[in-house]
Amino acid sequence: MEFRDLVMQRYATKRFDGRAVPEETVQAILDLARFAPSALNLQPWRIRVVTAPAQKEQLLGASWNQRQITSCSHLLVCCANRDLDAVVARLERALVEAAAPEPMRQAVVGMAQGLAQSLSAEGALAWAQGQVQLLVANLLLAAQAHGVASCPMSGFDAAAYSRILELPASLVPTMLVPLGYPADTPAPKLRYALDELLV
Amino acid sequence: MEFRDLVMQRYATKRFDGRAVPEETVQAILDLARFAPSALNLQPWRIRVVTAPAQKEQLLGASWNQRQITSCSHLLVCCANRDLDAVVARLERALVEAAAPEPMRQAVVGMAQGLAQSLSAEGALAWAQGQVQLLVANLLLAAQAHGVASCPMSGFDAAAYSRILELPASLVPTMLVPLGYPADTPAPKLRYALDELLV
Numbered sequence: 461m462e463f464r465d466l467v468m469q470r471y472a473t474k475r476f477d478g479r480a481v482p483e484e485t486v487q488a489i490l491d492l493a494r495f496a497p498s499a500l501n502l503q504p505w506r507i508r509v510v511t512a513p514a515q516k517e518q519l520l521g522a523s524w525n526q527r528q529i530t531s532c533s534h535l536l537v538c539c540a541n542r543d544l545d546a547v548v549a550r551l552e553r554a555l556v557e558a559a560a561p562e563p564m565r566q567a568v569v570g571m572a573q574g575l576a577q578s579l580s581a582e583g584a585l586a587w588a589q590g591q592v593q594l595l596v597a598n599l600l601l602a603a604q605a606h607g608v609a610s611c612p613m614s615g616f617d618a619a620a621y622s623r624i625l626e627l628p629a630s631l632v633p634t635m636l637v638p639l640g641y642p643a644d645t646p647a648p649k650l651r652y653a654l655d656e657l658l659v
Numbered sequence: 660m661e662f663r664d665l666v667m668q669r670y671a672t673k674r675f676d677g678r679a680v681p682e683e684t685v686q687a688i689l690d691l692a693r694f695a696p697s698a699l700n701l702q703p704w705r706i707r708v709v710t711a712p713a714q715k716e717q718l719l720g721a722s723w724n725q726r727q728i729t730s731c732s733h734l735l736v737c738c739a740n741r742d743l744d745a746v747v748a749r750l751e752r753a754l755v756e757a758a759a760p761e762p763m764r765q766a767v768v769g770m771a772q773g774l775a776q777s778l779s780a781e782g783a784l785a786w787a788q789g790q791v792q793l794l795v796a797n798l799l800l801a802a803q804a805h806g807v808a809s810c811p812m813s814g815f816d817a818a819a820y821s822r823i824l825e826l827p828a829s830l831v832p833t834m835l836v837p838l839g840y841p842a843d844t845p846a847p848k849l850r851y852a853l854d855e856l857l858v
Contacts, residue, residue, distance in 0.1 A: 461662070462804075463660070463662065463665060463691070463800060463801065463804035464691060464804070466662060467691055467694045467797065467801070468694065470696070472696065487853070490853055490856065490857070491853055492662070492663060492666055493856075494850045494851070494853060494856055495666045495667065495848060495850055496796070497669070497671065497796070497799065497811055499811075499813050501849060501850075503850065503851055503856075505856075506856060506857065506858035507856055507857055507858065508857070508858050509857060539858065550851075554849060554851065555849070558847075558849050560846075560849070571814075586785035586788075586789070589785075589789055590785070590788055590789040590791075590792050591792065592789075593789050593790065593792035593793045593796070594792045594793075594795070594796045596793070597695070597696070597792070597793045597796030597797060598666065598796060600696065601662060601800065602662065602666070605661075605662035605663070612696055612698075614698050615770075627858065628858070631858060648757075649694060650700060650753060650754070650757050650759070651693045651694055651700075651702065652693070652702055652749075652753065654686070654689055654690055654693060657689065657692075657693055657702075657704075657705060657706055658689070658705065658706055658707070658708065659705040659706065659707050659738065659826065659827070659830060
């Protein structure tokens with residue numbers, strides 16, 4: 461499928477029909493999302509996959525009762541990792557393991573440490589949450605490429621999600637991406653004209 | 660081209676060969692990027708396209724002398740719009756013009772106003788900057804789909820960019836996306852394994 465068709469066919473699905481997406485399809489979507497870009501390749505994100513109906517019911521109340529949560533097949537809870545020191549240390553280990561050239565490794569790790577030190581705790585979280593959007597954008601298109609509908613959602617109670625899913629304190633639920641098959645039809649896409657995008 | 664190939668072929672190009680990307684190709688890339696998703700469809704972003712060599716030279720010094728700035732064909736300066744009241748008012752006008760159903764319009768505008776009111780000035784900027792990442796992710800893939808290389812860049816002096824490009828105070832340069840044809844070759848992609856992505 462042409463990339464343009466992917467972009468135009470993707471839409472924020474409000475109702476799913478409850479059918480299960482095959483596990484291998486979800487794995488393929490997640491595997492593609494792994495290759496999203498991130499600043500300095502820091503990949504400051506993790507995903508919790510929720511499929512159990514009882515857990516979705518618990519999360520529904522923490523999601524303004526938006527029915528995507530319970531009607532989807534797989535609910536991807538995309539989390540920002542705000543522990544930038546750990547994020548940088550992990551990248552350094554990975555570069556060592558991959559036998560990356562020493563000067564490149566030192567340069568990247570040095571810039572990453574500089575970034576981490578320049579940010580307040582709040583700034584670090586905002587930064588990591590911005591990076592999660594890069595992951596989500598790839599996820600949405602990867603799902604569409606596999607014939608799976610999705611809906612990016614930011615309206616939910618992140619603290620309640622952390623509690624219900626027993627997530628580590630370093631991870632902050634940032635975006636939800638329910639996956640499934642649509643039980644609605646898309647409205648026409650409303651976007652500003654190109655001359656309004658440009659400045 | 661398959662979406663997987665797009666994702667795997669895209670890389671952060673560090674050196675461009677200076678050849679110009681045809682204007683109609685850049686327009687097609689920008690036109691695709693328009694359809695990036697955003698929360699409540701608020702599209703809180705604008706892009707300045709820089710092609711003049713003298714202006715690129717001026718920006719180089721505000722970009723840690725990273726040579727993508729001057730060797731690229733088109734430099735896209737992706738800006739966050741931090742004036743959320745204006746962003747919400749613009750969406751409301753667009754929904755009226757598009758004759759969107761009244762209950763949907765009221766619901767969307769109500770949620771958008773709630774969002775804008777819930778955020779501090781700093782929070783509004785961080786939010787809009789997060790949304791810009793969704794635009795950038797689409798831009799990078801749209802470029803690749805058109806055979807054009809790119810490089811997402813966040814390391815630059817945003818205030819200097821605003822000054823040099825005489826941008827309105829509401830717009831904050833957030834990500835640079837130089838476009839062109841590569842004069843380097845990609846390193847192997849280093850990404851964490853799927854079980855490290857999941858939590």
